[in-house]
Amino acid sequence: MSILVPTYRHVSFIGDCLDSILQQSLIEECEVLVGEDGSDDGTREICMRYMNAHPGRIRLFLNDRSRVIQVNGVPTGRRNLMDLIVAARGRYLAFCEGDDRWCDPGKLERQVMLLEKHPEAVGSYHSTEVIDELGNSEGQAFREPLPGIYDTSNIASTLSPFHTSSLVCRPIADLIDPPRWTWSVGSFDMALFGLLACQGPLLLSDGRMSAYRKHGTGITRHVFHRGMAMHVQRMVIWARLGGYCSRWPTSSLEGALREHIGQVEREGGRRLAIRVWANALWKAAPHSLMRPLMQARLLLRACRGR
Missing domain, CATH: 3.90.550.10 (Spore Coat Polysaccharide Biosynthesis Protein SpsA; Chain A)
Known part of the structure; x- marks a missing residue:
C-alpha cells in the first residue's frame, strides 16, 4: 500500500x-x-x-x-x-x-x-x-x-x-x-x-x-472551483472523457452536461448558458469526440430553456 x-x-x-x-x-x-x-x-x-x-x-x-x-x-x-x-x-x-x-x-x-x-x-x-x-x-x-x-x-x-x-x-x-x-x-x-x-x-x-x-x-x-468557471471546467472533463473512453455511455455524459447547463440557466439565464456551453465546447476541442448530435441537442436545450 x-x-x-x-x-x-x-x-x-x-x-x-x-x-x-x-x-x-x-x-x-x-x-x-x-x-x-x-x-x-x-x-x-x-x-x-x-x-x-x-x-x-x-x-x-x-x-x-x-x-x-x-x-x-x-x-x-x-x-x-x-x-x-x-x-x-x-x-x-x-x-x-x-x-x-x-x-x-x-x-x-x-x-x-x-x-x-x-x-x-x-x-x-x-x-x-x-x-x-x-x-x-x-x-x-x-x-x-x-x-x-x-x-x-x-x-x-x-x-x-x-x-x-x-x-x-x-x-x-x-x-x-x-x-x-x-x-x-x-x-x-x-x-x-x-x-x-x-x-x-x-x-x-x-x-x-x-x-x-x-x-x-x-x-x-480558486476561481475555477466556483461559479460559471466551475461549470465550464467540469463540462470540459466530461466532454474529453467521452472522447477518451469508448466505454462511457452517451446518456451518462449527456445527463451530466444537461445538469450543468440547467444550473447555469437557473442562475444566469439562457444567454449565459449558451456562452458557457460554447466556452466548454471550445476548450474541449479537438480532444472531444462527442457526437455532433449530442452537441446540437444540448445547444438546442440551452436555447429553449427548461
Missing part, C-alpha cells in the same frame, strides 16, 4: 494529517510518500522531522516551485501528485492531502479487504466528515448519501462524487501516465475519478472515515 500525501503551506495541519495516517492498523504494510511542494511556512521542516522519526516508513520528496503546473494562471499541486503516483510501489494507492486527515484506524484495512474480495473493482470510497480550520466537526458530510457503486453510468455529475481522502484504488496505467489533457482541467481529482471509472467500478466502504478541512487557503478558494 502506498499512501500519497501532497502538501503545500499546510504548517498548521500536516502534523495532524501524518499522525492520523501513522495510526492506521495496516501501517506496517504501507509506505507513506510525502510530496512537499516548496512551502515557505515551515511545512517542509515538519515533514523532515516526521521522515527522520519514521525512517523507512516515510519517503519525503522535496520539490521546488519551478515545475508547478498552472491552470488559468493559478498554481496547482497536480505535478506533485503525479510524481507521487509514479514513485509509488504499492499494490494500492491511498490519498490524503496535507490539510486533511483520516478518522478511523481501520480505514485502509477495510477498503483493502473490500478490493481483495472484488477483483473487478478498481477502487473504493467512503463518506467524509467536514471539519473547520481547528479540526472541529461542522456536523455534515462532504457528500451524502453515497451510492453503493460508482461507474461510468453515474459518476459524471456537477458535483465531485466523493472526497479524495476517501479513495483507495489500484494503480492503473492512466493514473501513472494520465492523458495530457488532464493537466489543464480545473478539477484534476474529478478527471482521475473518471479515468478510474473507465477501467471498472468503484465500491462504497461503510463509515465516515476521513475528514475534509475547510480553511482560507484550501483549493476550493
